[in-house]
Amino acid sequence: MTGTDNFPPAGGARDVRGGNILRGLNRILPLGRKYHPLIRALNGRHGLLATSFDQYRLLQPAAWSKAVTSQLFSGDEVIPEFA
Numbered sequence: 495m496t497g498t499d500n501f502p503p504a505g506g507a508r509d510v511r512g513g514n515i516l517r518g519l520n521r522i523l524p525l526g527r528k529y530h531p532l533i534r535a536l537n538g539r540h541g542l543l544a545t546s547f548d549q550y551r552l553l554q555p556a557a558w559s560k561a562v563t564s565q566l567f568s569g570d571e572v573i574p575e576f577a
Contacts, residue, residue, distance in 0.1 A: 507542035507553050534559040
């Protein structure tokens with residue numbers, strides 16, 4: 495992703511651990527939101543997770559693992575503000 499290193503950490507927000515690997519895995523085996531237990535196992539349930547879209551970052555609570563997983567795989571297609 496471009497331009498995400500220009501952002502300072504937002505109140506303890508961290509990037510989704512394993513995000514690039516899971517995006518690649520989803521291209522091979524497209525299960526979409528069914529990867530949420532893996533996202534939860536890699537990232538825990540506390541704090542904020544940042545999903546990168548080009549130069550933008552979407553912050554969501556880590557406890558919302560299904561929503562984070564959906565945004566990670568769908569991205570620009572479901573969030574028109576980032577397109």
